[in-house]
Structure formats: C-alpha cells, structure tokens
Amino acid sequence: MMTLHTLNPIPNLLGERVMPLAPQLTLANGQRWIAQHYLRYQHSVESVSALLAQIDFDVHTPLFAGQDANGVYLQVGLIGRENYDRSNTLRAHKLVYGRKWRIDADTPTSEIIQTAFLAIKKAREHEVRELLTVRNGAGKTSAAFSNHHDLPLLTQQRDELRATARPAGAANVTATVLAQLATLRFAQRQIELLQVVELAGERVLLDFQLGAAPLARQLEGDFPEFAQLSFSVLLPVAQLHQLPYALMDALIAHSDRHVDETFRFRGFARFSRENAIQAIADLSLQTRPYARDLADAQFEQIFRANNYEVDASRAPALGAGELGRKNRQLIEQYANLLGHMPQGYVLTTNREQRA
Structure with missing residues (x-):
C-alpha cells in the first residue's frame, strides 16, 4: 500500500506504515494526506x-x-x-x-x-x-x-x-x-x-x-x-x-x-x-483534527496504544550506583509524576509497603 503523504512510491524503503483505520485529511488546497502522527515507523x-x-x-x-x-x-x-x-x-x-x-x-x-x-x-x-x-x-x-x-x-x-x-x-x-x-x-x-x-x-x-x-x-x-x-x-x-x-x-x-x-x-x-510562520501554523492545525479523528473508538484505541508503546520503549534504565541514587532522589521530589518511569525504578513507599 502506498503511503499517501510521501512522494516516494516505495513506502517500505521509507520505513513508514499507515496505522489501521487511520483517517485521511483533505487540506485546504484539496490535496489528500495522512498525517505523520497516524503512521508507524520501522x-x-x-x-x-x-x-x-x-x-x-x-x-x-x-x-x-x-x-x-x-x-x-x-x-x-x-x-x-x-x-x-x-x-x-x-x-x-x-x-x-x-x-x-x-x-x-x-x-x-x-x-x-x-x-x-x-x-x-x-x-x-x-x-x-x-x-x-x-x-x-x-x-x-x-x-x-x-x-x-x-x-x-x-x-x-x-x-x-x-x-x-x-x-x-x-x-x-x-x-x-x-x-x-x-x-x-x-x-x-x-x-x-x-x-x-x-x-x-x-x-x-x-x-x-x-x-x-x-x-x-x-x-x-x-x-x-x-x-x-x-x-x-x-x-x-x-x-x-x-x-x-x-x-x-x-x-x-x-x-x-x-x-x-x-x-x-x-x-x-x-x-x-x-x-511564513503563520502559514506553517495554519497547515499544522489542518493536520490535527483530533476531535474528529478520535471520535472513531476503534481508531482511538489503536492510536493511543501505539503512542503508549512508543513512549514506553523510550524510557531509559534508572542507572546504577550514584547515578541511580541521584535520579531516584530527583524523581521522588515530584508527587504524582506522570509519564513512563525509568526501567528499574520503584517508588520507595511501594518497596517499604511490600517489606
């Protein structure tokens, strides 16, 4: 299947795949496109x-x-x-x-x-x-x-x-x-x-x-x-x-x-x-009609699962020795911290509870 947003006729070479059920965009100039945030990369x-x-x-x-x-x-x-x-x-x-x-x-x-x-x-x-x-x-x-x-x-x-x-x-x-x-x-x-x-x-x-x-x-x-x-x-x-x-x-x-x-x-x-920065802003906004696109429950599930998987894969190891101690001390200054914690990180309070 050809990736619509690229000029390259061989999308395999570009390492891009369209997410299942990904919506297409019609830009203000009539061009059809698939936004980059609805692609998977390999x-x-x-x-x-x-x-x-x-x-x-x-x-x-x-x-x-x-x-x-x-x-x-x-x-x-x-x-x-x-x-x-x-x-x-x-x-x-x-x-x-x-x-x-x-x-x-x-x-x-x-x-x-x-x-x-x-x-x-x-x-x-x-x-x-x-x-x-x-x-x-x-x-x-x-x-x-x-x-x-x-x-x-x-x-x-x-x-x-x-x-x-x-x-x-x-x-x-x-x-x-x-x-x-x-x-x-x-x-x-x-x-x-x-x-x-x-x-x-x-x-x-x-x-x-x-x-x-x-x-x-x-x-x-x-x-x-x-x-x-x-x-x-x-x-x-x-x-x-x-x-x-x-x-x-x-x-x-x-x-x-x-x-x-x-x-x-x-x-x-x-x-x-x-x-023109305003023109870039306008084009960017055209590619992000999230309210419309995520109204499709099936696609929303695919989209969020993909984002979760990518974000989780980028979490580094906490670190060993003094580096790990410093990273833990820094992270634990923030209550209810969102995002993916480093690999090997467990809240001190959780460890104490299990003990």
Missing part, C-alpha cells in the same frame, strides 16, 4: 540512507548512514583544512567526522531529517569554536573555545580560572574592547571594532567586522559565509570581560543561520526564515 539503515540522500547542504558536508552493534546512526562529515595549522601556506583538504547520532527504528521521518539538520549545526559549531583563537601574554595562540580541553583538569583548576569582573566605566569602554580584540583572531582574521553605542550608561552595543584573511586562507576559501562579516553584540558595561564569549555566541549564531537558509530536504528550505 526505520532501517536503508531507509535512513534514502532520507539523507534527499538532503542538500553544501559540497563540504557529506552525510552518512551506518549501522553497528548499537544500532542505526547518522553522521556528518566535514571536508576542510586543519584548523590548528596556521601557517601561511596552502593546506591540503582533510575529511573529519562528527559524533554518531543514534536513530531508533520508531523515530518519525521528520525527526530523522531534523536530526541531520542539528548534526550539521553542531559539527560546524565544533569547527567555529576552534577558529576563534586567543593569544596569551607570551605571544602563544590557543583555541580556548574548542571542545578538546581536559574537563577534569579544568574542574580541578577552577579557582585559577575564575574571571574577575573589571567594570570599565563608560569612558574606558573603547579602550577595554580594543585591548581584548588585540588578542583575538577568527580564522586568522582580525576582529575590527566599527562603533560603540552607549545605551543608558549601563549597556553598550558594539559593532564589529571581520578583517581580511591571510592570502593563503583566501585562496582556500573555507567558510566563505564569514568573509567580511559584520555583526553586533550587546554587553553590560560591567561585563566587558565577557566580550570573547559574546563574540563566540555571535559567530556560532551566524553559522547556525547559514544552516537555516542552506539546508534543504527535497529542495525545500524547511528552516528558512523566508517561510
């Missing part, structure tokens, strides 16, 4: 591969689907240059991989597509974090925002790492900002201060632009969406020492917006801000 590495093949982003970001002993996963590849090589020569391309994102068999198709979207964002964020560098007093450069630092060591050294706020005062804002910018680079570009706008004496709006990259970096052409980028950050005057974090936030936000506008499934930029 995805496999083949169906995930078929979905990823319908996603387009850019020539630097291949998507992979695989399966190992722990199940099906998707993974992002990035083709670029070694971030830690800051020489003035052209660098060879290198293929690196992000983490594996696990895909349960009963994951809805839309959620798999959205997982790929998020995986691309996070893989790019990993790279962006390595590109904002800090130079110390000895003139050495560190990727201080990268994800490769030793967290247990940082925890041990927490007292040494605590920033001391140094309120600059409105008169010293520009000097304070310029002093910090002198130690910062993004992809070997200077970060230029364009304008300082004081807001009620307590906050400042800072306008920046990324300078030109070294010639070798320009010829390589990586991350062209950052070329000559202008952006702004807003900071309290008393927190100017947090400027590097605000810059990092702004650069990651720019990367995320690039993904929003570039990521496409079947040619559609689902997350673009050129889509």
Whole structure:
C-alpha cells in the first residue's frame, strides 16, 4: 500500500506504515494526506540512507548512514583544512567526522531529517569554536573555545580560572574592547571594532567586522559565509570581560543561520526564515483534527496504544550506583509524576509497603 503523504512510491524503503483505520485529511488546497502522527515507523539503515540522500547542504558536508552493534546512526562529515595549522601556506583538504547520532527504528521521518539538520549545526559549531583563537601574554595562540580541553583538569583548576569582573566605566569602554580584540583572531582574521553605542550608561552595543584573511586562507576559501562579516553584540558595561564569549555566541549564531537558509530536504528550505510562520501554523492545525479523528473508538484505541508503546520503549534504565541514587532522589521530589518511569525504578513507599 502506498503511503499517501510521501512522494516516494516505495513506502517500505521509507520505513513508514499507515496505522489501521487511520483517517485521511483533505487540506485546504484539496490535496489528500495522512498525517505523520497516524503512521508507524520501522526505520532501517536503508531507509535512513534514502532520507539523507534527499538532503542538500553544501559540497563540504557529506552525510552518512551506518549501522553497528548499537544500532542505526547518522553522521556528518566535514571536508576542510586543519584548523590548528596556521601557517601561511596552502593546506591540503582533510575529511573529519562528527559524533554518531543514534536513530531508533520508531523515530518519525521528520525527526530523522531534523536530526541531520542539528548534526550539521553542531559539527560546524565544533569547527567555529576552534577558529576563534586567543593569544596569551607570551605571544602563544590557543583555541580556548574548542571542545578538546581536559574537563577534569579544568574542574580541578577552577579557582585559577575564575574571571574577575573589571567594570570599565563608560569612558574606558573603547579602550577595554580594543585591548581584548588585540588578542583575538577568527580564522586568522582580525576582529575590527566599527562603533560603540552607549545605551543608558549601563549597556553598550558594539559593532564589529571581520578583517581580511591571510592570502593563503583566501585562496582556500573555507567558510566563505564569514568573509567580511559584520555583526553586533550587546554587553553590560560591567561585563566587558565577557566580550570573547559574546563574540563566540555571535559567530556560532551566524553559522547556525547559514544552516537555516542552506539546508534543504527535497529542495525545500524547511528552516528558512523566508517561510511564513503563520502559514506553517495554519497547515499544522489542518493536520490535527483530533476531535474528529478520535471520535472513531476503534481508531482511538489503536492510536493511543501505539503512542503508549512508543513512549514506553523510550524510557531509559534508572542507572546504577550514584547515578541511580541521584535520579531516584530527583524523581521522588515530584508527587504524582506522570509519564513512563525509568526501567528499574520503584517508588520507595511501594518497596517499604511490600517489606
């Protein structure tokens, strides 16, 4: 039986099945559809591969689907240059991989597509974090925002790492900002201060632009969406020492917006801000006439049983040792907690009653 809501003529490949007695929708434009919440899913590495093949982003970001002993996963590849090589020569391309994102068999198709979207964002964020560098007093450069630092060591050294706020005062804002910018680079570009706008004496709006990259970096052409980028950050005057974090936030936000506008499934930029949010809301509401659909007692039973089964299957184990104790203590703070409890969880009062 062909799944009505998909363009693919082989629904088996997409891992989708229509629930028995599921109602059909007639949309405002006359198109007939079966809502995704009335489908059952049994995805496999083949169906995930078929979905990823319908996603387009850019020539630097291949998507992979695989399966190992722990199940099906998707993974992002990035083709670029070694971030830690800051020489003035052209660098060879290198293929690196992000983490594996696990895909349960009963994951809805839309959620798999959205997982790929998020995986691309996070893989790019990993790279962006390595590109904002800090130079110390000895003139050495560190990727201080990268994800490769030793967290247990940082925890041990927490007292040494605590920033001391140094309120600059409105008169010293520009000097304070310029002093910090002198130690910062993004992809070997200077970060230029364009304008300082004081807001009620307590906050400042800072306008920046990324300078030109070294010639070798320009010829390589990586991350062209950052070329000559202008952006702004807003900071309290008393927190100017947090400027590097605000810059990092702004650069990651720019990367995320690039993904929003570039990521496409079947040619559609689902997350673009050129889509009218009111139109999306109206279409969503058309697919959810629950009062009508669940008036069918037989279908209501099928629908609720399916949802229960899926939700129950996603409940994790409570955890062993200290983790289990902490999870139990947290859960038991809430009286009459709804939802599926973790596997292995039994209320303390119930255990005491049985004893």
